[in-house]
Amino acid sequence: MYLINRIPFSFSFLSFSVLAQVVQAENVTVIEGGTAEINCKLHNYDGSIVVIQNPARQTLFFNGTRALKDERFQMVLFSPRLVKIALSNVNVKDEGGYFCQLYTDDTHHQVATLTVQVPPAEPTVEVKEQAVEGGEVELTCIVPRSKPPASVRWYRERREIIGVTSQQENDKTVSISNTIRFQVDRKDDKAIVSCEATHPALRGQKRVNNYALNVHYSPKVKIQYPAGVLREGDTLTLMCTTMGNPEPESVEWTRLNDSLPDRTEIQGKALTIPRLSMMDNGTYVCEGENQYGRSVDEYVLVVYEVPIQTEEPTEVSNFSELPKDPGAIVEAQSSVPYAIIGGILAVLVFAVICVLIIIIWCSVRQKGSYLTHEASGLDEHGEVQEAFLNGNENREGKKEYLL
Ligand SMILES: *[C@@H]1O[C@H](CO)[C@@H](O)[C@H](O)[C@H]1NC(C)=O
Numbered sequence: 037m038y039l040i041n042r043i044p045f046s047f048s049f050l051s052f053s054v055l056a057q058v059v060q061a062e063n064v065t066v067i068e069g070g071t072a073e074i075n076c077k078l079h080n081y082d083g084s085i086v087v088i089q090n091p092a093r094q095t096l097f098f099n100g101t102r103a104l105k106d107e108r109f110q111m112v113l114f115s116p117r118l119v120k121i122a123l124s125n126v127n128v129k130d131e132g133g134y135f136c137q138l139y140t141d142d143t144h145h146q147v148a149t150l151t152v153q154v155p156p157a158e159p160t161v162e163v164k165e166q167a168v169e170g171g172e173v174e175l176t177c178i179v180p181r182s183k184p185p186a187s188v189r190w191y192r193e194r195r196e197i198i199g200v201t202s203q204q205e206n207d208k209t210v211s212i213s214n215t216i217r218f219q220v221d222r223k224d225d226k227a228i229v230s231c232e233a234t235h236p237a238l239r240g241q242k243r244v245n246n247y248a249l250n251v252h253y254s255p256k257v258k259i260q261y262p263a264g265v266l267r268e269g270d271t272l273t274l275m276c277t278t279m280g281n282p283e284p285e286s287v288e289w290t291r292l293n294d295s296l297p298d299r300t301e302i303q304g305k306a307l308t309i310p311r312l313s314m315m316d317n318g319t320y321v322c323e324g325e326n327q328y329g330r331s332v333d334e335y336v337l338v339v340y341e342v343p344i345q346t347e348e349p350t351e352v353s354n355f356s357e358l359p360k361d362p363g364a365i366v367e368a369q370s371s372v373p374y375a376i377i378g379g380i381l382a383v384l385v386f387a388v389i390c391v392l393i394i395i396i397w398c399s400v401r402q403k404g405s406y407l408t409h410e411a412s413g414l415d416e417h418g419e420v421q422e423a424f425l426n427g428n429e430n431r432e433g434k435k436e437y438l439l
Pocket residue numbers: 039040041042063149
């Protein structure tokens with residue numbers, strides 16, 4: 037942002053008649069760490085001495101020659117119209133008025149004000165103490181340095197959470213914090229709340245810290261068990277799943293009022309009993325705990341006998357569609373004879389229906405033939421008549437032949 041300082045009107049008015057030399061300075065704004073260019077514009081320059089001084093009024097350049105030992109200052113241009121110096125790696129201490137002076141009969145100066153902006157870094161988030169379900173969480177978003185002060189806001193799912201903002205000035209920059217407090221539930225664990233810092237030097241961009249909530253809660257355990265019927269000889273695998281923060285490190289498997297079968301294998305959270313027997317019937321319990329509580333789930337195991345197979349399952353054509361569960365396969369095998377019996381029954385029913393149809397059809401046909409017979413009786417009569425007539429004709433024909 038370069039802003040042109042106007043020549044004070046009174047001055048121009050006084051010196052109009054002489055076409056006096058005039059110097060004009062521009063204000064300048066720069067981001068910390070960048071390079072500032074300070075321009076002293078000259079009007080009607082006639083070779084007078086031009087002096088540039090820093091805010092402490094130390095001479096930086098005397099008519100183009102460096103006077104102060106600070107390598108960050110460089111003379112960029114000295115022309116009759118413009119004297120330009122550059123200050124690199126600007127920091128907030130460089131802020132202030134830089135003097136452009138023109139030594140004429142009527143010594144004249146103008147001040148270029150250098151403003152340094154400090155954009156915010158990514159905010160940091162501090163949590164007061166570990167949040168536990170049912171309690172409150174207190175989060176503080178901190179932007180330690182900015183100038184002018186950044187705007188620091190909290191959002192959750194794009195909705196602003198209004199917090200308490202505080203500012204602290206230190207050495208020309210400002211430290212800003214915004215503290216929010218709210219109730220948390222186990223559902224809030226891992227939810228994201230965002231702290232966003234906006235600042236004019238960021239030109240619409242934001243510095244964002246997406247903070248994932250960490251809410252501790254007591255565990256919930258659940259036993260996952262296979263579908264279908266379990267029979268002797270099958271292998272049972274139960275999986276105990278846990279949900280908790282912190283996650284229970286391990287689970288404990290027990291059997292209600294009894295001890296686990298000796299064959300039981302426990303691996304992590306899974307329990308496996310190979311070669312099931314009916315003696316394994318019982319209630320199996322999984323228990324998990326963390327410092328906030330404990331949770332149990334139960335599974336009632338009922339082992340069934342292997343059914344006596346009635347027929348060889350030779351007609352079974354395709355097993356690929358059957359479930360992987362061994363118990364279910366056993367059941368599917370046992371259902372094969374039923375299928376055959378069903379088929380035979382269907383055939384029998386079909387046969388009975390066929391027989392019935394044939395019987396009905398035959399009886400209808402018999403009745404029909406009786407009716408035909410009656411009708412043919414009449415026909416016979418007609419035939420007789422006809423035969424009689426034909427006979428006469430024949431006789432006549434014979435007569436004719438005879439004649
Ligand atoms: C330059 O900055 C100074 C100090 O901030 C201010 O008083 C002056 O009005 C500014 N000049 C222009 C032209 O903006």
